[in-house]
Amino acid sequence: MAGLVATAMVAVAGTALTPTAHADGSRLPLPAPKAFAGGAYAANRTNPLAGGTWAVNNGFWENGHGLYTDYLAATGAERVYLGREALQPSALWLTINNSYAPTKVPDYLRTVNPTSDPGKLVTLAVFGIWPRGEGSRHTPLTADEQARYRTWIQRVSAGIGGSRVLVALEPDLAITTNGGSDGVRDPRVRQGLARYAAKYFHDHNHRAAVYLDAGASDWLSPAQAAGLLKRSGIAFTRGFSLGITHYTKTAADIAHGAAIVSALAKRGISGKHFVIDTADSGRGYTYGQWAARFGTSGYDNSRNCTAAQTTLCNALGVPPTWQVARSTYVRTLGLTPALTRTARRNVDAYVWLTRPWMYNQASPYQRAKALPAAQFTPFAALY
Template identity: 75%
Template sequence: MRRLTPRNRNVSASGRRLPISRDVRLTKKVTALTATALVALAGGLLAPDAARADGSRLPLPAPKTFSGAPYAANPTNPLAGGSWAVNNGFWENGRGLYTDYRRAAGTTKAYLARAALQPSALWLTSTNSFTRTKVPDYLRTVNPSSDPAKLVTVAVFGLWPRGEGARHSPLTRRQQTHYRTWIRRVSAGIGRSRVLVALEPDLAITANRGSDGVRDPLVRQSLTRFAAQYFHDHNPRAAVYLDAGASDWLSPGQAADLLQRSGVQFTRGFSLDITHYTRTSDNITQGAAIVSALAARGIGGKHFVIDTADSGRGYTYAQWAARFGTSTYDNSRRCSGAQPTLCNALGVPPTWQVAQPAYVQALGLTAVQAQTAARDVDAYVWLTRPWMLNQASPYRHTKAVPAAQFTPFGSLF
């Protein structure tokens, strides 16, 4: 496939960055968000609610509960059983998805509920959660009774303190020290809580070669390795998954090499499709190939999770670039109808019961893929937020409603 050469654009200090080629490709992750950085929607759609900067006073949505035992093919799945916590607008300051859902009515409210009432990740960055109280405050907010069976999902994102546009500039010693201190503080905040940690989305950028790569890949991979080992040593109930790109990005061998250098041996496994929109079925096949590649390197028994938040109309980076160019990849287009197209639609809801017949049928999985999912996939999870502008900020009602309205998986919600 031909190399895709993107057009440059500005990058903010909070983490927005340049679009990059398929070797690295564009990302759609959450950037360093603070309560003061979130802006209100035009026209005052969402006025401030009874919320504070470090949390929310809004009622807590019911957690998502599951019945049944782990699959026999994956008996040690740490995400099985219990319940999964649902965020009630933490750090949204009354201007986000959950508040919009609460104020909506009729069919609009029903559509918004499809996303607002699902477990999704809070993104912890080295700026918004450096203070020691931030992580425990969030855990208390979404799990006020300290229920040991309730799972909380977070993404830990700190390798790009100056934004990915500055990836060519090596990290300073001070930045490396800051990162390690931050990881220790996040770990202390997690303690013995049951937490799913998606560690360093876009880690796969450090596997890239050429002009779109980073100047110090081994330094950043060593920091991720430090984080993986630190969580392993200090957080016995944290299930950690390292980013491994997506089915249209690294080859399985490239992903396995990256994961090995970045400490996958200390984790439960890896994550896929956090920063892409590819089909879940393709990522099942990709993940199985990475598991095999890791085993061939002496790292056996790994599992993976797949981000399904925005893969309802799954497509590849190359397909998008061929039609729209490379500079708009983050800001996925709104769907306007039920026919498949390159647009933003919710994927299947989060669950660890990935081999349920309804999911298998809805995703069009083959028998082999269904068996692979039951054995190797710990869960389908929501790590990205397709209801946000550029998948980062601010919240957009005009993205949230059609993403839910035109999902092909409405029967699963």
Template identity: 35%
Template sequence: MRRLIVLGTLLVALALAAWPAGADPLNPANPLQDGRPWQWSAITTRANPELLNHRAETDPARKAQLARIALTPRVRWFANCGSCNVDRVRQSVASYVADARRNHPDGVAQLAIFGLWPDGEVVNGRRPAMSWSMTRYQAWIRQIALGIGDARAIIVLEPDLAISANHGADGRTMPDPSPGTRMRMAAWAARYLATTLRNETLYLDAGSADWLYVDEAVRLLRASGVQYARGFALGATHYDSVAANVAFAAKVSQALGRVGISGKRAIIDTADNGTPFTWAQWNARWGDRFRSTGNEYYQFDNTPTCGSPTEQVCQTIGHRPSRTPLDAEAAKLGLGTDHPTLRRQARVYVDGYLWFGRGWRWMQQGGNDSRSPGRMVRMAAYTRFR
């Protein structure tokens, strides 16, 4: 009997270590593994400063480093603002979708929809109340859906939705004054996009392993319409490790299942956590310097880039976008064969890794900045990943 148990354990271990090409038997419905092409953006406008920086560079060594970001498939953010014209976003989205499908009619467009903070996330040292009406937000979302049309699309819905959980010290000092409104808006958007689009895969923001507690993430996701989505997105504006977010994804998915919302999966951002660190680690190294100087160079959203392969609590690009959570570089993510539980959690609860963070941009914001090319070069130069 003992021999049979050992043999059974060995067979299970072998099954978890490798599987045939194609769908993973532990996550057979993974939509990222549909085989459709992911392409880097060839748009040459201010909306794609990464490519503009790459093309403008004349130094071969710097150009090669810039290429590691500019020529990697990434998520394009579409954000509203107080002065934005709702009617303009449809054409902007349609142009990007056409770019994502160039030469490949079945190509995948990767979008982040960021519409809950039209006035910015901090105004005069406070979180601003939601200034858009539900009617205007709905009109904006409808125009985005028209721009996507029948294209295959992966959508990260409302990065930084986790702010509305009002968690921790930040939630006490700068609480969101309109959390219910924002969550209702996100829930409407999730339902509308899921029922209107035919080829979308939708993930709602759920913060990061070093941000929300599991119960907070579950309350946030339930109120924001996760039942209409494939699952949730982790790490959009944080830099915590992939391994920590894998464990967090498993806990959140299991907790959602206990309240009747089962089968939710995660995607994890790996654009800027090649040298991972938590908010607490940032605070220990850079917090006092930022607070004493007020210099945005040290601010969390703008954590300095690494200056060597061994420096810690600094930014580098991470694992390239991937349709599977385990590959030849899994050990660098803390998901090596010596971590069987994490490996199994990754296969069950994580669809893959996408680049929806933008740590090389000044303050992670849109547009270009004179300091962004240097940040791009340094983040690429000292990464541990291919």
């Protein structure tokens, strides 16, 4: 620990240098939050993600073995590459197993917002309808597991309180629409739990911008996504999220999100917006493209990019921002005028919910994934 503290005291560009004791036992400087100039777009004046700043994680739950601590210890080009990831706002994943204790969420919020700045946005992913992992989706949830989920949501909500947060609710919710031998045995139960969470946050956390997950542009059709979202409580949320566990191109997700908004309106649910995960979409591709080349295994872990491999690999997309119609973003993403108008009106933000520096997008941290994902991003000029 002494060596770790000494490392933390090194001057870090863009970070505060006073070490602070944090809930996970680390004493690391808190990176400067991401700031944006200007106000919400006229076409999306109610955007809850516009304005203020976005908090950046300082290695909470890493305990000295993760992206941020690796960045602090790095030098030269590797420090530059790791900084592209470590100094961006990204989501802390709350699972029913890692945050069931009532103290976990308030501990994190105090860590990344120690001054209780009301304008600082904290990004969270709430992932709880798979308590035994997605591999056990064939086994229905027990009554005790369902009750535990509702208690957990109540505790997460109490921890959030009046804080300004972005909540990506139940990534991979789209799995509950699967049919056949790969399907979930109790889809309506899990969708009902997501609906419970959506309504509970709506009723108790007035500054929480909640987005139900709707898969990605290469997954559900707009009609399927709209049906899933309606059953899962979209009426109680700001909108939905796209691209969290897939690698689809941002432009494709913008078009797909617009089609879902229209499909929801046809079902009597209007005015919804969406966020798009861009953490790992730098070399965007579909599941079908991956499967045609490599088969159906290994998709979640994605192959590392190399100088010679420019497709079907793991690379950072554009940095998080609510200024989705900035000319630099429009140009580098190749957005058409129509897609730009859609983004300005319906896309609340590009956000980082996936973690391309982790094995299987989940755990543990892998330097061997983090470095090439940042080095071979086609959007280096935006960092």
